[in-house]
Amino acid sequence: METIVVKVDSSSLTTPERIDKIADRILEHKHKGKHPVVVVPSIELLEGNFLPYPSIFNEKIANRESHVLKAINTHVASSLLAIVIERKGHKAISLSGWQAGIEVSKSNGNVLIELIHHDLILERIQNGDIAIVAGSQGYDENKDLLTLGEGGPETTAVAIGAAIGAEYIEILTEQDGIYTADCSIVNEARKLKEVTYDEMLELAHLGSTYLHPRAVELAKIYEMRIAVRSSTNNVEGTWIKGEVEMEKNRVVRGVAYEADIIRLTVAFESYENSSLANIFMTLAKHHIDVDIIVQAVIDGVKPTVSFSIAKEDFAEAIKVLEKSKAQLGFSFADFEVGLAKVSIVGSGMVSNPGVAAQMFDRLRKENILVKMVSTSEIKVSVVVPQDEMVRAANVLHDEFQLVEEYVN
Amino acid sequence: METIVVKVDSSSLTTPERIDKIADRILEHKHKGKHPVVVVPSIELLEGNFLPYPSIFNEKIANRESHVLKAINTHVASSLLAIVIERKGHKAISLSGWQAGIEVSKSNGNVLIELIHHDLILERIQNGDIAIVAGSQGYDENKDLLTLGEGGPETTAVAIGAAIGAEYIEILTEQDGIYTADCSIVNEARKLKEVTYDEMLELAHLGSTYLHPRAVELAKIYEMRIAVRSSTNNVEGTWIKGEVEMEKNRVVRGVAYEADIIRLTVAFESYENSSLANIFMTLAKHHIDVDIIVQAVIDGVKPTVSFSIAKEDFAEAIKVLEKSKAQLGFSFADFEVGLAKVSIVGSGMVSNPGVAAQMFDRLRKENILVKMVSTSEIKVSVVVPQDEMVRAANVLHDEFQLVEEYVN
Numbered sequence: 001m002e003t004i005v006v007k008v009d010s011s012s013l014t015t016p017e018r019i020d021k022i023a024d025r026i027l028e029h030k031h032k033g034k035h036p037v038v039v040v041p042s043i044e045l046l047e048g049n050f051l052p053y054p055s056i057f058n059e060k061i062a063n064r065e066s067h068v069l070k071a072i073n074t075h076v077a078s079s080l081l082a083i084v085i086e087r088k089g090h091k092a093i094s095l096s097g098w099q100a101g102i103e104v105s106k107s108n109g110n111v112l113i114e115l116i117h118h119d120l121i122l123e124r125i126q127n128g129d130i131a132i133v134a135g136s137q138g139y140d141e142n143k144d145l146l147t148l149g150e151g152g153p154e155t156t157a158v159a160i161g162a163a164i165g166a167e168y169i170e171i172l173t174e175q176d177g178i179y180t181a182d183c184s185i186v187n188e189a190r191k192l193k194e195v196t197y198d199e200m201l202e203l204a205h206l207g208s209t210y211l212h213p214r215a216v217e218l219a220k221i222y223e224m225r226i227a228v229r230s231s232t233n234n235v236e237g238t239w240i241k242g243e244v245e246m247e248k249n250r251v252v253r254g255v256a257y258e259a260d261i262i263r264l265t266v267a268f269e270s271y272e273n274s275s276l277a278n279i280f281m282t283l284a285k286h287h288i289d290v291d292i293i294v295q296a297v298i299d300g301v302k303p304t305v306s307f308s309i310a311k312e313d314f315a316e317a318i319k320v321l322e323k324s325k326a327q328l329g330f331s332f333a334d335f336e337v338g339l340a341k342v343s344i345v346g347s348g349m350v351s352n353p354g355v356a357a358q359m360f361d362r363l364r365k366e367n368i369l370v371k372m373v374s375t376s377e378i379k380v381s382v383v384v385p386q387d388e389m390v391r392a393a394n395v396l397h398d399e400f401q402l403v404e405e406y407v408n
Numbered sequence: 409m410e411t412i413v414v415k416v417d418s419s420s421l422t423t424p425e426r427i428d429k430i431a432d433r434i435l436e437h438k439h440k441g442k443h444p445v446v447v448v449p450s451i452e453l454l455e456g457n458f459l460p461y462p463s464i465f466n467e468k469i470a471n472r473e474s475h476v477l478k479a480i481n482t483h484v485a486s487s488l489l490a491i492v493i494e495r496k497g498h499k500a501i502s503l504s505g506w507q508a509g510i511e512v513s514k515s516n517g518n519v520l521i522e523l524i525h526h527d528l529i530l531e532r533i534q535n536g537d538i539a540i541v542a543g544s545q546g547y548d549e550n551k552d553l554l555t556l557g558e559g560g561p562e563t564t565a566v567a568i569g570a571a572i573g574a575e576y577i578e579i580l581t582e583q584d585g586i587y588t589a590d591c592s593i594v595n596e597a598r599k600l601k602e603v604t605y606d607e608m609l610e611l612a613h614l615g616s617t618y619l620h621p622r623a624v625e626l627a628k629i630y631e632m633r634i635a636v637r638s639s640t641n642n643v644e645g646t647w648i649k650g651e652v653e654m655e656k657n658r659v660v661r662g663v664a665y666e667a668d669i670i671r672l673t674v675a676f677e678s679y680e681n682s683s684l685a686n687i688f689m690t691l692a693k694h695h696i697d698v699d700i701i702v703q704a705v706i707d708g709v710k711p712t713v714s715f716s717i718a719k720e721d722f723a724e725a726i727k728v729l730e731k732s733k734a735q736l737g738f739s740f741a742d743f744e745v746g747l748a749k750v751s752i753v754g755s756g757m758v759s760n761p762g763v764a765a766q767m768f769d770r771l772r773k774e775n776i777l778v779k780m781v782s783t784s785e786i787k788v789s790v791v792v793p794q795d796e797m798v799r800a801a802n803v804l805h806d807e808f809q810l811v812e813e814y815v816n
Contacts, residue, residue: 016464055424056424056492065490065491065502068483072484075480076477076480079477080464082473083470083473084464086470086473087467093472093552094473094476098551099551099553142531143507145507
């Protein structure tokens with residue numbers, strides 16, 4: 001029997017009525033002759049009204065037990081959903097990460113899926129049970145419970161899908177698909193019928209909140225198709241897959257943006273002294289993400305390097321750089337706040353060198369100042385004044401005729 | 409390092425203040441150079457105020473998920489206790505039944521401990537962690553979570569103690585030890601310093617609520633000493649062990665009672681037709697516990713068999729017997745309600761044949777009518793009118809000089 005892994009969103013579990021609805025939604029697959037395996041997101045049942053002993057829970061909880069309680073919470077949620085599906089007359093069972101055979105490991109503070117003992121879920125399927133897996137958790141070599149952090153539930157869904165050879169992954173979300181741009185700032189944004197893994201990765205990295213890049217990366221490796229669909233409206237969503245067949249001729253597929261960017265520029269006394277690697281390693285050690293990097297070496301002028309960081313990292317970055325200034329041999333040249341990043345994304349760019357030029361040209365025509373530029377094979381990002389971000393996104397959406405994209 | 413398994417009572421987990429107190433109590437062992445392993449009882453955190461989605465939880469929950477939720481509840485409780493101990497500066501970790509390596513199996517609706525993978529807890533101990541085990545749960549061969557039912561937490565504690573070679577098991581309870589009789593009906597009842605496994609088994613079966621017989625049986629098999637102590641007052645409790653050294657000369661060690669007994673009598677048409685085995689097998693199949701059985705075969709009189717059952721089983725027993733009457737070849741002769749059972753217990757009885765006689769004599773002198781009698785090697789039980797139960801318990805407590813017993 002064909003299996004499908006369905007990842008439920010947290011908002012579908014907030015009331016008994018919603019749980020009831022999402023149960024029906026899951027059962028639709030069953031009625032169509034497919035066997036659904038469900039992944040429940042990490043939710044915090046023990047918080048709020050359900051909090052026992054607030055005086056114990058509200059203080060900071062040491063790391064190990066914090067993972068334990070998060071994992072338990074999600075297991076309760078999966079049990080709730082199993083109970084509701086069972087009341088509708090179908091065999092359903094909750095599975096913790098351990099019961100689903102999800103082995104994880106910790107490296108550099110991140111919890112990663114190591115291995116899925118797929119026979120465990122397959123046995124449940126063969127037994128006719130709808131397995132409701134508590135997502136975003138697993139067990140390590142010491143049998144300790146660990147939770148996966150950001151993007152964990154989607155990543156769990158993709159990993160399970162790959163392990164059991166599912167037909168595809170259905171990601172149910174509050175949005176009904178992937179759009180050419182954020183609807184809240186680009187009125188003309190259209191839902192995409194299909195998008196490639198790479199495009200989705202760029203969109204995710206560029207601030208789209210649909211799906212964590214971690215899950216998309218895994219799906220790409222295992223060539224696991226993902227359908228992003230609304231959890232409330234049963235309409236066609238967007239397929240994420242390896243190749244987009246129907247619009248290969250479409251170069252740009254989406255516009256993304258990221259507000260509150262800061263540009264930092266440092267100058268070196270001489271080219272010989274400049275150690276870019278040291279600067280960025282120092283920043284990385286303090287968990288400061290550097291995005292666009294632009295280096296300028298002009299004869300007769302001190303070499304400089306500019307890079308963009310998120311607003312919330314600004315204070316920390318200044319502190320870290322000040323401290324290591326003498327050692328790394330540079331001085332601050334400049335910084336600029338009130339910036340934003342706007343990007344165009346599309347797999348077709350690889351073979352279309354004119355796309356960046358077309359982008360810059362339109363921005364120039366619109367009198368939008370480009371402060372920094374960064375390109376990859378399937379994306380061009382520009383840093384513009386924050387005030388111009390929305391307008392830039394809209395004119396680029398227009399420029400690349402995304403409004404004509406369609407679908408549904 | 410010597411390890412001790414401490415089984416906490418549920419009342420010690422009902423408020424943050426009590427959790428704090430019981431944490432201190434556990435740490436006292438640590439301060440004395442012993443390493444405590446803690447077993448937490450099954451508690452129902454998700455009930456009452458902590459109940460999410462009452463409309464889902466309040467309906468009857470199918471068997472599998474009901475076990476899951478019970479197991480999860482107890483895991484939360486163990487995590488709470490671990491958090492509190494850790495805040496006091498000691499390494500503590502919660503362990504689910506699975507993490508503690510407790511393998512269980514289901515037979516005839518009962519969940520039994522099959523095996524404890526003791527290396528798991530031993531590794532934690534060697535790491536310096538105080539393991540807080542969620543009691544009364546384990547996993548079966550399908551990795552399903554199962555809870556142990558009545559007496560589960562104490563049984564888990566004893567099983568873990570046996571598996572890791574603990575020095576002894578400390579059972580913390582609301583009572584501060586085992587008494588010669590129930591203090592609420594025998595004013596003169598005294599706390600016992602020591603009691604044998606067999607005596608404790610009889611006391612437990614005879615209505616003492618201190619400790620489930622299942623745990624005592626396991627302790628007896630593994631010769632694991634148990635200390636029953638108060639969870640609130642740190643005073644000497646009662647030791648349960650193989651041999652009681654100090655009062656070997658004491659014949660009777662305790663008086664127990666059980667109210668609301670009903671006697672049923674059935675008559676057979678002829679001795680040839682009577683099938684006792686069939687009657688009791690039929691009752692057992694319907695989960696009706698039969699206690700004392702008295703068979704009378706008198707020449708010229710129809711053979712009869714009388715037996716006692718608990719009040720709550722009466723209606724069901726009548727129904728079951730009526731149904732199988734023709735097939736089993738008997739007719740009802742009689743039944744009597746408003747009875748109670750009073751027992752004396754003591755390992756010394758084996759070699760003291762006069763004890764039962766002394767008991768009957770005293771009851772006769774007190775004009776207490778004995779309706780049925782049952783004896784074992786270490787116990788004599790009599791069925792008396794319910795109205796006389798308290799007086800019977802008191803006069804027997806006096807007769808066998810239990811008031812002189814001592815201790816603390």
